[in-house]
Amino acid sequence: MTQIKNQFIQKPCEDFMINDLIRKNQKVDLIVSSPPYNIKRPYDKYKDKMTSEEYLDWMIKLFNQFNKILSEDRVVLWNISYGKIDSSLPERVVADVERFTEFKKVDTIAWLKDNCTPISTTNRLDRIFEYVFVFARKSEQDSFHINRRITSVQPNGLIHRSTMRNMISCPNGKSKKGNEATFSVDLVKKGIEMYGVEGDLVFDPFMGTGTTGVGSLLSNCSFVGTEISEEQVEYSNVRLIPTERYVKTRFILNHVNNLKSKNRKVKKSTLDVTSVKEIGRIKELLSNGHSISSIRKDIHSEFNQDYSYQKIYSIKTLRCHKNIRKDLNEQIVSFLPDLSPEQKTTAKKVKELISEGFDRDYVCELYKISIYKYYQIHGLQGRYLTVGRHFNIGIKNKRRIPKSKVLEIKEFYSEKSGSFSIRRISTRFNLSESDVKNILGLKKHRNIGKELNENVFVLMNKNKSELKEKSEQEKLRKNLSEKSSNKIRVMDTQVAA
Numbered sequence: 001m002t003q004i005k006n007q008f009i010q011k012p013c014e015d016f017m018i019n020d021l022i023r024k025n026q027k028v029d030l031i032v033s034s035p036p037y038n039i040k041r042p043y044d045k046y047k048d049k050m051t052s053e054e055y056l057d058w059m060i061k062l063f064n065q066f067n068k069i070l071s072e073d074r075v076v077l078w079n080i081s082y083g084k085i086d087s088s089l090p091e092r093v094v095a096d097v098e099r100f101t102e103f104k105k106v107d108t109i110a111w112l113k114d115n116c117t118p119i120s121t122t123n124r125l126d127r128i129f130e131y132v133f134v135f136a137r138k139s140e141q142d143s144f145h146i147n148r149r150i151t152s153v154q155p156n157g158l159i160h161r162s163t164m165r166n167m168i169s170c171p172n173g174k175s176k177k178g179n180e181a182t183f184s185v186d187l188v189k190k191g192i193e194m195y196g197v198e199g200d201l202v203f204d205p206f207m208g209t210g211t212t213g214v215g216s217l218l219s220n221c222s223f224v225g226t227e228i229s230e231e232q233v234e235y236s237n238v239r240l241i242p243t244e245r246y247v248k249t250r251f252i253l254n255h256v257n258n259l260k261s262k263n264r265k266v267k268k269s270t271l272d273v274t275s276v277k278e279i280g281r282i283k284e285l286l287s288n289g290h291s292i293s294s295i296r297k298d299i300h301s302e303f304n305q306d307y308s309y310q311k312i313y314s315i316k317t318l319r320c321h322k323n324i325r326k327d328l329n330e331q332i333v334s335f336l337p338d339l340s341p342e343q344k345t346t347a348k349k350v351k352e353l354i355s356e357g358f359d360r361d362y363v364c365e366l367y368k369i370s371i372y373k374y375y376q377i378h379g380l381q382g383r384y385l386t387v388g389r390h391f392n393i394g395i396k397n398k399r400r401i402p403k404s405k406v407l408e409i410k411e412f413y414s415e416k417s418g419s420f421s422i423r424r425i426s427t428r429f430n431l432s433e434s435d436v437k438n439i440l441g442l443k444k445h446r447n448i449g450k451e452l453n454e455n456v457f458v459l460m461n462k463n464k465s466e467l468k469e470k471s472e473q474e475k476l477r478k479n480l481s482e483k484s485s486n487k488i489r490v491m492d493t494q495v496a497a
Contacts, residue, residue: 039083188215210236
């Protein structure tokens with residue numbers, strides 16, 4: 001079989017399957033083809049003018065031969081369409097193949113083309129898609145090969161696989177003299193991608209202009225094709241030359257890239273006891289407030305090692321560096337010296353001022369710390385240089401609003417019955433609009449409990465009910481005044497008369 005790989009053979013497909021495959025007990029892995037549609041389309045050597053019964057008998061003979069040459073658990077991709085003479089021909093082909101052969105249709109793919117040839121008749125639609133029937137043996141309809149990988153498995157055993165839809169949108173091939181029905185290279189590639197394996201032997205009994213051969217080579221597969229027209233075979237051989245060159249250059253480039261990746265030096269972690277001591281020394285210098293540049297100089301002078309800014313920064317923030325494991329980080333923490341009582345007291349005082357709402361610049365000037373350290377103590381940027389993590393726990397970047405102020409805002413809003421806008425209320429009480437919305441929207445504020453909201457809700461409901469009663473009383477008074485005025489007018493008119 002190796003002698004006829006990647007070749008176009010000029011002979012009828014029936015003779016080739018009997019003499020070269022069946023008698024020699026040779027197998028093919030995938031069959032992809034587009035036979036003549038029996039719609040009187042002009043070909044070079046073939047006359048597309050069979051009756052429907054003759055065409056169906058021919059299909060049955062072909063599929064009986066496919067059963068002898070196709071490998072186990074593999075499929076046939078059969079592209080076929082219809083004409084105005086017999087529009088039900090594809091369905092009849094499927095029915096007869098299932099009835100008189102060992103094959104069964106297991107799927108239907110719709111090939112959506114980018115354009116179509118307009119039909120000359122006035123009462124038929126232009127066909128923008130064609131069928132691609134997928135046939136498998138009846139005994140293998142539950143076990144045939146398809147490239148659907150498993151994505152997840154649920155605890156109850158339900159398996160989820162990758163999605164593969166039964167519609168393929170790709171352009172159709174260019175027509176050539178002697179063969180107007182040209183196949184699509186993209187359709188062949190996507191069919192092999194769904195049902196093929198790299199290195200498969202793809203067989204096309206109606207090769208035509210060599211489209212299946214080009215798609216097979218681009219999918220890293222070999223092919224065998226038969227065609228009765230000598231001109232089509234010559235054209236296919238010429239068409240295959242640039243594809244073979246492209247495939248060879250792609251193979252060489254991939255091989256070179258693989259060699260480069262294998263010869264590339266693998267970086268190994270050179271961490272030992274000395275590196276642990278170096279990192280512990282870096283931690284000690286950081287705790288004392290040294291800058292990163294001075295730490296680099298000290299480490300180079302003491303241990304003769306060069307540490308980058310990025311690595312020192314990763315050690316400073318206790319992040320797991322690419323050469324530092326989590327266990328090692330736990331050991332490094334033990335190298336840190338204990339904090340002095342002065343450092344602890346300053347950190348606590350700063351946090352107390354932050355919680356009370358003092359200005360950032362005032363706090364920095366009072367304790368002579370930088371803005372960067374201020375934010376580190378605040379808990380916004382991880383660990384402070386001289387403060388442990390346990391000091392940052394519990395300090396949140398949230399501004400406290402006293403309960404008395406919240407009650408005052410809600411009572412004010414209920415008294416004014418919503419006549420004041422949120423912006424005016426926020427300017428009146430020196431709060432942001434979002435805080436006012438949270439308070440008036442009866443959402444649970446970060447410093448307000450549920451009970452307070454419930455009490456305020458009761459007060460607001462009482463005020464609303466009082467306002468409704470007042471409005472109803474005013475309406476009644478207006479109605480009475482209007483009625484009395486109408487009566488006076490009627491009396492005046494009667495007196496005048």
